[in-house]
Amino acid sequence: MKNQIEPDEIFELGKDRNRISCSKFNPDGVSKGVIIFTPGTGMQQTFFYNFIDFIRSKGYIIYTLDYRSIGASRFFSLKSYEIKLVDWRDDINQLVEFVANTHPSERITYMAHSFGGQIFGYIKHENIEKMITIASQNGYWRYYSKPVRYFFFWYLWIPMLTKLFGYLPAKRFKMGENLVKGVIYQWKNWCTNENYLFDDASLDNLDKYKEYTGKIHAISFDDDQYGGHEAVENLISNYTNADLNLIKINSKDYGFRIGHTGFFRLKPDNKIWKMIIDLV
Numbered sequence: 637m638k639n640q641i642e643p644d645e646i647f648e649l650g651k652d653r654n655r656i657s658c659s660k661f662n663p664d665g666v667s668k669g670v671i672i673f674t675p676g677t678g679m680q681q682t683f684f685y686n687f688i689d690f691i692r693s694k695g696y697i698i699y700t701l702d703y704r705s706i707g708a709s710r711f712f713s714l715k716s717y718e719i720k721l722v723d724w725r726d727d728i729n730q731l732v733e734f735v736a737n738t739h740p741s742e743r744i745t746y747m748a749h750s751f752g753g754q755i756f757g758y759i760k761h762e763n764i765e766k767m768i769t770i771a772s773q774n775g776y777w778r779y780y781s782k783p784v785r786y787f788f789f790w791y792l793w794i795p796m797l798t799k800l801f802g803y804l805p806a807k808r809f810k811m812g813e814n815l816v817k818g819v820i821y822q823w824k825n826w827c828t829n830e831n832y833l834f835d836d837a838s839l840d841n842l843d844k845y846k847e848y849t850g851k852i853h854a855i856s857f858d859d860d861q862y863g864g865h866e867a868v869e870n871l872i873s874n875y876t877n878a879d880l881n882l883i884k885i886n887s888k889d890y891g892f893r894i895g896h897t898g899f900f901r902l903k904p905d906n907k908i909w910k911m912i913i914d915l916v
Contacts, residue, residue, distance in 0.1 A: 641685040646708075649730045653717070656727045657708035658701040658734075661692040668695040669916065670742040672735055672764075674728055674752025675700070676771075676897070677721070677823060678812030680707035683900065684749065690904045694913050697742075699735055703727050705816050714803040714816050721822040722839060724751070728759050736763040745916050748772055750862075750896070753854070754833065757845030757875060766851040767878075768915050771860055771896050773867035774832045775823075781861045790828050794820060834874065851879045853915045857894045858886045883911075 643659035650656055659681060673688055675681055681700045691698050702709035703724040705717045735744060746756060746767040753772025761767075773779065777786045798804050804815040815823070822836070829835035834842060852875055856868035865884045872880055885908065887894045902909060 641689045643685075649734055650727075653712065654704070654726070654730075655709070655711055656701055656704055656730060658699060658731055661688055661698045663692055663695045663697060665695060667697050667742065669697070669745060670735060670739045671696050671698040671745045671747050671916065672728075672731060673698055673700040674746070674748045674755075675703070675706075676750030676752065677819075678706070678806055678815055679749065679897075680813060682707065683897075686904070687900045687909065690909055691747075691912070691916075693904075694916075696916065697739070698747075699731060701727060701731050705819070706813050714814055717816040718818060719816060720818045721751075721826070722755070722758070722833070722836075724819075725755050725758050728752070728755065732760055732763065747916075749900070750775075754871060757848060758839075758842070761848050761850075764848075764850060766853070766916075767848075768853045768855070768912065769868075769872070770855050770899055771857060771862075771868070772854065772871055773856070773860070773863035774870040775827045775863060776830050776832050776867070777827050778830070779863035779867035779870075781859075781864075790824050794824050832871070845874045846876045848875055849877050849879075851881070853881045853883060855883045855885060855899075855912075857896075857899070858884070858888075859893055860896045862896045 644662045645660040647658055648655055649658055675684060681702050688698050688700060704719055704727055705714060743765045744763055746764045749770050750772055753769030756767055777783055777790055780786045798817055798820055803817055804820040806812050806814050825836060826833045852872060854868050854872045856865045858864050869882055
């Protein structure tokens, strides 16, 4: 998505191969609170700037980031990054710690698209008052609207292209940002297991998902091609001690298609974006 919106500040956190690029948007007046926005897999932060600018206009300080190897956080060749998908948790932790130290007296809301909400239970969330997820789902391929197509996608197309290029050239197929080998292979593992990341034997301390006791508003869309209401409900059910609120949005009620990323392409005067403000 092309836009002319620019953040008020651009800064880096971390060093060397742990370095990430972050952005800050300031409200026009007195701050009503602080929000951290985390993108989905293979999505640059700039894609979300229109939505983030809308949130900022309602009186909130909002931070976002590019994960390592994505967008402005790609400082080295893709083949040189030795990271997995779960390692982006550390990128989020860097930003959460920075924001908590910068705004010690402010309440912090964590807002996420897709992966950002999937990994939330695995990050340091002690300073997070509430989470709002947008299309954060169990990404198991059988939840997809066209599962047969994506069976071949995950079991044939992804391994073949990644082996051929040494990374996934997603940009060539208009499927987001190119992904490093370790990230796409772990993502494939998650998406081909019924319980998604919770079936990943390499992950430890997944009980952290049970530790979060704050509020979670989880928004799902019936026409999300990567998993609608059922997939989102399945994912957030792992936050067993949180105060859960599942918000099911049916696109026909609004007269337009939303899908997995269409929410962020809407115009600022739409009813769904205005609803988000009421949740913060």
